[in-house]
Amino acid sequence: MLLWLKDVPSFNIDSIESDQEICDFVDSIVTCSTDNLSDNLVKMQTHHHSHTCYKGRKNSQCRFNIPYYPMRCTTILRPLPEDFPGQQRKKYEKILELVKQQLTDKDTMKMSYKILLHTLNIHQDEYLLAIRTSLSKPQLYLRRDPKDILISPYCKKIIDLMRSNINIQFVLDAFGAATYIIDYINKSNRGMSQILKEVLQQIREGKDSLRKGLTKISNTFYNNSELSIQEACYNILQIPLSKSSEECVFIPTFPMAERVRLVKSQNKLEELDEDSTEIFESGLIEHYANRPDSLKHESLAEFAANFTYSSVHTKTSLPLKNNSGYVTRRSKSRVIRYRNYHYEIDPQNYLRENLMLFMPWTNEINDILDKDMEQLFASHSHTINEKKII
Numbered sequence: 347m348l349l350w351l352k353d354v355p356s357f358n359i360d361s362i363e364s365d366q367e368i369c370d371f372v373d374s375i376v377t378c379s380t381d382n383l384s385d386n387l388v389k390m391q392t393h394h395h396s397h398t399c400y401k402g403r404k405n406s407q408c409r410f411n412i413p414y415y416p417m418r419c420t421t422i423l424r425p426l427p428e429d430f431p432g433q434q435r436k437k438y439e440k441i442l443e444l445v446k447q448q449l450t451d452k453d454t455m456k457m458s459y460k461i462l463l464h465t466l467n468i469h470q471d472e473y474l475l476a477i478r479t480s481l482s483k484p485q486l487y488l489r490r491d492p493k494d495i496l497i498s499p500y501c502k503k504i505i506d507l508m509r510s511n512i513n514i515q516f517v518l519d520a521f522g523a524a525t526y527i528i529d530y531i532n533k534s535n536r537g538m539s540q541i542l543k544e545v546l547q548q549i550r551e552g553k554d555s556l557r558k559g560l561t562k563i564s565n566t567f568y569n570n571s572e573l574s575i576q577e578a579c580y581n582i583l584q585i586p587l588s589k590s591s592e593e594c595v596f597i598p599t600f601p602m603a604e605r606v607r608l609v610k611s612q613n614k615l616e617e618l619d620e621d622s623t624e625i626f627e628s629g630l631i632e633h634y635a636n637r638p639d640s641l642k643h644e645s646l647a648e649f650a651a652n653f654t655y656s657s658v659h660t661k662t663s664l665p666l667k668n669n670s671g672y673v674t675r676r677s678k679s680r681v682i683r684y685r686n687y688h689y690e691i692d693p694q695n696y697l698r699e700n701l702m703l704f705m706p707w708t709n710e711i712n713d714i715l716d717k718d719m720e721q722l723f724a725s726h727s728h729t730i731n732e733k734k735i736i
């Protein structure tokens with residue numbers, strides 16, 4: 347679950363002035379204290395080391411860095427400055443080793459923060475410097491008693507609603523948040539690129555057609571993707587994974603030569619006259635050009651939003667010209683999407699796209715492309731702007 351929080355204080359790496367504000371904010375939402383948590387939820391929030399904690403690690407330290415460090419109050423710690431004396435750094439690294447060792451001792455969880463430092467025979471300043479030796483970027487540490495060193499951070503409101511294990515972290519830099527989300531999304535596809543590379547190699551060596559090769563790639567991807575049980579059920583039962591109350595239609599407003607079109611099936615191609623060049627299936631643009639005279643004042647944008655194409659005739663449908671099918675007026679308009687060129691970047695295509703979408707036309711070449719588009723746009727700018735708003 348990704349939650350977006352409003353009015354969050356922002357972190358300034360170069361100044362510690364914002365630190366307190368952030369810590370207060372975090373304290374108001376996140377905690378790791380078990381003081382007011384039911385036994386059941388304490389159990390859920392307690393980290394138990396498993397084989398994933400040590401995956402790919404030579405040492406026997408948990409890769410989630412648990413036990414967490416106890417902290418007197420919520421604090422942001424920064425890495426040590428680059429000019430920090432090497433000798434000193436080594437000293438604090440050693441202290442950190444001792445701290446880590448102490449945290450694995452069962453008795454530590456019975457201590458108070460003060461007693462813990464006393465047992466380690468260090469001051470709070472030294473303790474913080476020791477932790478800072480392990481940092482490569484600033485990190486926020488929650489106020490934490492030694493008894494809670496295995497508790498993952500949680501939000502009281504959310505845990506009462508979810509009643510499941512949660513682990514909340516306040517991320518100080520946007521880059522960190524983006525990496526975390528991307529890694530998480532791709533978690534189940536790890537190792538996939540290697541499998542696909544192998545298939546690609548097989549295809550290159552084999553004599554399969556391009557079509558067969560692509561099918562092989564899509565099958566490999568599909569068969570090797572890890573799915574949640576819910577997604578697998580939806581797939582088997584052919585239930586759509588997403589639903590939308592609004593329908594959407596994409597209008598291919600690219601220049602003619604760049605438009606992707608579907609070639610007619612072999613049967614249809616064989617039926618064509620020998621010298622025919624009509625090898626493509628007609629799409630939205632062709633249907634628009636073939637619209638009946640009763641719709642001649644409709645722009646392409648309106649046509650796309652308000653009409654549905656069908657190859658068969660129904661009671662309410664209108665025939666398209668050249669026997670190219672039928673259209674029916676929709677009871678609810680669709681949302682239109684298009685390339686959306688910008689005047690500052692590509693003025694020619696901006697003019698062409700706007701004329702194509704918002705000025706009624708019948709023949710794209712004669713009515714738009716062969717004309718002086720700037721002049722045409724100027725004389726129709728009123729209609730275009732009016733239609734654009736709708």
Ligand SMILES: [Zn+2]
Pocket residue numbers: 393394395396399408409410412
């Ligand atoms: Zn662990």
